[in-house]
Amino acid sequence: MAAQLQLANIRNALIRLEETILFGMIERSQFRRNAAVYQPGLPGGGDHAESLLDYMLHECERSHAKVRRYTSPDEQPFFHDLPEPILPALTYIDNPLAPNTINLNNRIREDYIHRVIPLLCLPGDDKQYGSSAVNDVNLLQALSKRIHYGKFVAECKFQDTPDAFRAAIRACDATRIMALITNAHVEQEVLNRVANKTKIYTGELDQLPGMHCITPETACTIYRDWIIPLNKQVQVDYLLQRENQPGAPHNERRAP
């Protein structure tokens, strides 16, 4: 089995991403919600079509596309008009994924603005628009990667018990697929770890006067009600595409 499909390796990648996500949440929560960052037109800057967040995210993706970030199977861009890489292509010989078009980034960005930011940040406007948007970009990219990692998880689960999945996939039975991929025990382990890490990572900062820190409960809420469900949605979408995409049949890999 390709190294990317060993469940232990996937699990380690997801655990590593928890640090990036929690560090990102802690950084963003230092600033107010700053709604002006998310409204079309730059704050005070006249008739610019994009919001400040979109402007910064777009600029960032343009430069990262040039160094081939979005050729990696574990990266999905938010924008689709990006320049070609200026670095020579890497060959991802171990890419275990079936060809797929799953990209939930529009949904992720909308939810982030309307559901996550109100949980992370105190209400109000502190004029720190640039800092807020820079932190948003970093955090959104980490969240997108974490959520889309569901593709690797799903492929791993499929190869573990292909017959059970194949029946549900061919019937397009999303409910059954969702049941097959769900492991309540593992989800609870993630939440316990996130709560514990948040407590550890904010413990020093919490003692600073005037410091707004996320709580373990907030981090768990975001994971339980948003990151985990979207990750599972990616898994279901991926599996439905995996067997039902006539134009791109997947050359099935099995465990050796």
Added chain:
Amino acid sequence: MAAQLQLANIRNALIRLEETILFGMIERSQFRRNAAVYQPGLPGGGDHAESLLDYMLHECERSHAKVRRYTSPDEQPFFHDLPEPILPALTYIDNPLAPNTINLNNRIREDYIHRVIPLLCLPGDDKQYGSSAVNDVNLLQALSKRIHYGKFVAECKFQDTPDAFRAAIRACDATRIMALITNAHVEQEVLNRVANKTKIYTGELDQLPGMHCITPETACTIYRDWIIPLNKQVQVDYLLQRENQPGAPHNERRAP
């Protein structure tokens, strides 16, 4: 006294930056040294004048300049051909600093490549050039901010005992100024906190198989031998400019 000059506020800003720097070190240390990132010409990409790091840093600074990052008194750019802001200017009414031209970023970048990277990363090349450079940019920007915060520290110390400083400054006695700004007890407190935080922040990750993590000793070495001395250099340079710059006399502020 302006809020920015209360020693407690400066101290809190520096403590907050420790998280950003330590998180950044942890992220970068996941990848190999990847010397190709720092050599002129993009890796495998032909005759590009800039290294990949410089290319990414330059692109990042261009987009951040547009959202007025470098109009803030606590930010210094690495490049000097940046575009004008597209956001309306903020007025930093509380800026307590004397006009100054202190910018150690060229030195910071050179030392980062040749002294810090070998401490953070395992030797070798894992081809993760884009990820390495993205993490370098974030970490370099945090390090630059931390080091240049010496300007605020120096102004604060000056206003505390202006007569002692003024004599040393007018004599251009850098050694005497260095002695006046040095507080070995505070430096040891910083090192103790950095060691403790690194232990906390890497404790979870350290248990993952195959994971390379920085040690508390490494983080302390970088702070003790590099960040703190450069921060003190900024303080001395700032104080020398403060009183000796005929073109830009500083309208001295005293504590009320």
